[in-house]
Amino acid sequence: MSTTTLRVKTPPGFRVDASVLRPASLASMSVAEIERIVLPSGNDSCVVGDVFQVLRNETTVSEWNADGDTVTLVIDGAAPWLDCVGAAMDGGHLAVHGSVGDYCGLRMMGGVLRVDGNAGHFTGCEMRGGRLTVTGDSGDFAAGALAGDMEGMTGGTLTIHGNAGARLADRMRRGLVLVGGNAAEFAASRLVAGTVGVAGQLGPHFAYGMRRGTLLLVQRPAHLPATFTDGGHGFDVFWSLLVRSLADEIAPFSQWRADRLPVRYAGDLAVDGRGEILIAG
């Protein structure tokens, strides 16, 4: 068990790219080596030692990590100037105390990333695996695709305890996204597949251009898209499998029961039409 802690001591005064700060790679480096890591920022840059106090603890197990074999990285006192936290992360545990900037968990492939605070735009963007949890709010394009890319999230689990911004799960293809609060306009738009759950209210144009996939709603929206139709009956087995898979996720999704079937709507008929909105509240 190795825990590396980066405690913010001097904010750099500009946004920095923290994608090099991955648990596994830092675990194999000495404190001095970590302090010399360059954090790029456009045409500017700084080193870790300028911004963070680096601490190494070989024995302490953090409260949220009971896996003794996993390397852990803790970023303490993070702020929105820290972009790309956990980007391309492929293993280990990364705990962030404080809010982070944009691109948190960008193209993340594995491991566990937890942000005890808010996250900026593009959270979990094009995420491929692992588990990303944001205890606060997230900005726009969470679990979506970068501009010009064809696919958003393709695996893993993104949980946002608070609210999500616009274009949640835009072009998402696989994986699970759960939002404990509200989602702004165009939630689950152009969804290719995957599962998106929103406990709060939705902004306009949700499920726009949804080809396949599942949008789980706790609250019935005021208006359903005109391109969705009654989804019929007889999906009990699928619902049972889905509900069981949500048992360890956040409430209210974890509290759903297999014997209480949701109301189903199918669409978006303007495109493939094999998506579904399940209203289980």
Next chain:
Amino acid sequence: MNAPATFEINGTAIDATFAEAFPMKATRLIITAHTPGWAMNAANSLTGFATSVIGCGCEAGVERMLAPGETPDGRPGVAVLLFAVSSKELAKQIGRRVGQCVLTCPSTAVFSGIDPATSRAPLSDKAALGSGLRFFGDGWQISKMIGTTRYWRVPVMDGEFVCEDTAVTVKAVGGGNLLLLASDLGAALAAAEAAVAAMRRLPNVIMPFPGGIVRSGSKIGSKYKGASASTNDAFCPTLIGLAARSELSAEVGCVLEIVIDGLTDADVGAAMTAGIGAAAGLGRAAGVLRISAGNYGGKLGPYHFHLHALAASLDGSRA
């Protein structure tokens, strides 16, 4: 004839011989349904005409009933095991049998039943399950990833047929066997039924023949061209005075065989031990005279189950 038995349980002689078994490819499927009865209807249909790979393509049987808490979808279910001689043949049999016997059965769903993380049998290829059957949906089928598992939802007239995309297969063991030699048919049937009942209480094994019992034990080859197997004349009671290789004494009136397929050799061995214990438990007084096993001289199959070694853990006595 074999050398005289040197091991007895309740007066039933245990032959100093061994059963010879072979590598096979196997999978476990979990069939669930609205009621246990409909799950069993599908399981019985799927495992029908699956007694021997010689003529059926695979050997299959019901492993056990599953409570709702043991199945992926929380409904009552049945675990079935299928064994074939190759991965290709196993995949073919899975596709045909699930397509004709489970997809068609009201309210059923089907899932892969072997957990790669806990399987004691070496893993083999993944066989197509829903990935082949999905085409029945004619474009209306929906793929759904839940966690790391892909399912297919195929619209059917009672709702949706849900099945896992692929089935995990393993390298397994087939052809473990016991030969129960008794004074008459009644005694042989009683011994065989008791042995099968004991074996069915164990996991990871099936006895693929009707009721778990086979009367037409076979030997390799035949006097007739083109027949790969023929009657095991050495154990036919009507040939005691005729067959030169007869293994039977005059007091033997009936022989029945139990064939055991298992996910590992340990599973087959445990089942054979349970079978020996149950059959010999009836003893010579009930007409159970000897317990033997079939082999091919040890030259064909890598798994040898020596009866004395298996019976050593039972309450027997050296004669």
